[in-house]
Amino acid sequence: MSNKSMQAVLVNEYGGPNVLRVATVERPQPQPDEVLVRIVYATVIPLDFKIRNGWLQEVFPVTFPYVPGFYASGIVEEIGQRVTELKPGDRVFGSIRGAYAEYGVATAQELVKLPDNLTFEDAAAIKAGAEAAWKALFTEGELQSGQTVLIHAAAGGVGQFAVQLAKWKGATVIATASTSNLDFVKSLGADQVIDYTTANFEDVAKEVDLVVDSVGGETETRSWSVLKKGGILVSLTQDPSQENARKHGVTAKFNTKFPTREDLQSLTELMAEGTIKAEIDSIFPLNQADNALEKSEARHGRGRILLSINSN
8 A cells, every 4th residue: 555644743752732743644554453543533631641741751651753642433444454343434432542643553452333323522532531430430449239439520531421320330429529510510410519629528428338539649548538448449540558548447449450342332332322421521623732631731621622633
């Protein structure tokens, strides 16, 4: 095949939003077990600005220039000769390294086919928010029907799905949010919403089975006392303090396990049928990736931020 070019966001050095540049680069070629995807939406996640700022050089080393982005939805353009489960024209979503571009490659294993009634926008939010929520609640948190869960930052990209999934499971949901997001979080089905700007959640929540913490720091420190003995704290931001967990007779977990393909399939079905909704905060064109990441870093968004790359 002839070498075709594409537009992509390139980062040539660590720094603020101004280090992002849109450039014309060569389109990647799929290896035998890979798929070339024409990207419709790329998902903007906090990891993207943290890597760009140079904060995660140990964990996520990069070679400059690199194309940011981890998750996207799109249409299969071309398949490697060993790929049997997908074909050109299939609508897919999943893990695509370098998703801030018109095209990206992924192995067939990293992609999931979209049910017919699932939109590209909603699909783009699954890997970045819904999957993390599923993992925190069920894979790590072992949440059962009838239990009580405290979900921090419930209006955020992960929190909004955690509230809905916990309710779907039959749990009681206590959630924290800022003043402007209280009604939104109630509308997701939370049983009790605590305004963290005016109240201390530890004065309200008591004897909970599970805490899902996507804030970390002082929020984690204040969360131990709300758990019942034998309860679980799942942190999505940092390795939680095992010492504090022992002191309070609870279990602390950090993202180690991953949801299965079956879990992902369940998620896509719940979304396709409307049981779980994805709140999209904002959509930016590829050449405004800098603004999208600034918005992500400001952390006041509600729901997910997407880059719209190709029309579907």
